[in-house]
Amino acid sequence: MDRVPVLKLGDILIVSIQIDLQDQSVLALQEDLANKVVETGARGVIIDITAVEIVDSFIGRMLATIAAISRMLDAETVVVGMRPAVAITLVELGLSLGGVRTALNLEKGVALLNHIDGSEIATAAR
Amino acid sequence: MTAPAELPIHGNSDIVLVRQRVRTAAVEVGLSLVDQTKVVTAASELARNALVYAGGGQVRIEVVHNGVRRGLRLAFSDDGPGIPDLDQALTDGWTTGGGLGLGLSGSRRLMDEFELKSAPGEGTLVTVTKWAR
Amino acid sequence: MSVSADAGRHRIETLLATHEDQIFRRWLEIAGASSSGHVDRGNLNGQLRELYNALVRSFGDSGDPDGSSELRGLLAELSRNRARQGFTPTETATVVFGLKEAIYESVGDDGSSEALQGFLWFSRLVDDLGLFTMETYSATREKIILDQAEQLLELSTPVVKLWEGIVAVPLVGTLDSARTQVVMEKLLQTLVDTGSEHAVIDITGVPAVDTQVAQHLLKTVVAARLMGAECVISGIRPQIAHTIVTLGIEFGDIVTKATLADALAHALRESGVEIVRNRGSRVALRTVEE
The missing domain is CATH 1.10.490.130 (Globin-like)
Structure with missing residues (x-):
């Protein structure tokens, strides 16, 4: 089974999925990420699916679960780089990925996380 | 013309194989990128269903013709416990396996044709078809 | 012979x-x-x-x-x-x-x-x-x-850039299911290619829509959201609004605007661009000499 590497950049964890995911790899990634968030005290998680050709309900649920777990551990999750064909298919499948933030690409994902962080600080200062 | 291919579904790695084989066939038939993605996604759902609910099964991948149109037909069969209530099984969100309950109903929306045959104790056969535009 | x-x-x-x-x-x-x-x-x-x-x-x-x-x-x-x-x-x-x-x-x-x-x-x-x-x-x-x-088909499906990060598709003529799908796929691909986070689907030039076409528009907006972009639909005619409501299609929280201009203003506001009218400079002054 292939494991997806988790990279750390500042207080953001970045996962770039480059392989056709087996269900076990998906579950392993879910665990790895939760551990890494606690270990590093990351504020944000970015999952880059630019290279992913299909997202079925299993992978879709994994994305939603990761977002929910991370939020509980005080980290925001952003899924970036979803292909148009994948997005259209997900809509048809009936999967809305509720609670998952999305961005067009890695750069915009980082900007989104910084923006969320910034507004939280601003709210606290008020 | 490619002969129909049969693939076994016995483990998690087989789901990945089914996806790859279906993708290749979909490209060959001439489906658009979006339609390829839809078919592969439906195949992934149905293969996982066979694995989760029946402990395994097989898929038959076949190129079909209707006049000048070409299509891809996938038949997933298993010898599992079968489905007692077909209507219920096709309802969004209904599940007995701890999933999202989108496998059957979602696959039906992703494909052009969808046929479900099953009875308790007699296994399940799901046949789906996508036509090239 | x-x-x-x-x-x-x-x-x-x-x-x-x-x-x-x-x-x-x-x-x-x-x-x-x-x-x-x-x-x-x-x-x-x-x-x-x-x-x-x-x-x-x-x-x-x-x-x-x-x-x-x-x-x-x-x-x-x-x-x-x-x-x-x-x-x-x-x-x-x-x-x-x-x-x-x-x-x-x-x-x-x-x-x-x-x-x-x-x-x-x-x-x-x-x-x-x-x-x-x-x-x-x-x-x-x-x-x-x-x-x-x-x-x-090429003529009728242009995706145009309105502003940095804002693209639009002005749809003209009768929309069938196939054409809508083609346009929508093109729009979503343009979002990726240009890194635009805002899209305007303008249907001022569309005389009528059926259930399927309305559903396609709706699905496109949802798909764009999954990709990290927001869509605004503008120029909905009264008849079309009537159709959509009568057919029971749920437009939910999708932003709709009366005109393309309103939609652009909305998208600009959302992307943090402020437009200020420069007072005085545009006023034509004429002095009549006696």
């Missing part, structure tokens, strides 16, 4: 050579009369002269493939040009069929039975050439229609 038929054919060939001036003048008259106003005489004269020469050459050696293929090539070119220039089928066909009438006078003058035999043979030849001309003509027309359908 029987001996008399051969003789007839030979007789026609001779007539075409010896009475060339008379036959050609008559042919030009007939062809010119049928397509009057479309074509200038000199041009037609040149075209027919080439055809006539090619026809005579094609007899030179019986069954000479080159001669006949030269003739067909010229005919194909003529009918292709005429199809493109909007000549009617009759105008195009008469050019070829007029040759029969043109030669008939010479045959009548000749009066011999060989000439009449030959005329039968020649008629059949001209009929073949006429059919060939018509086939080329309609094939050209079909090609034109196909090309135009393709151009129309």
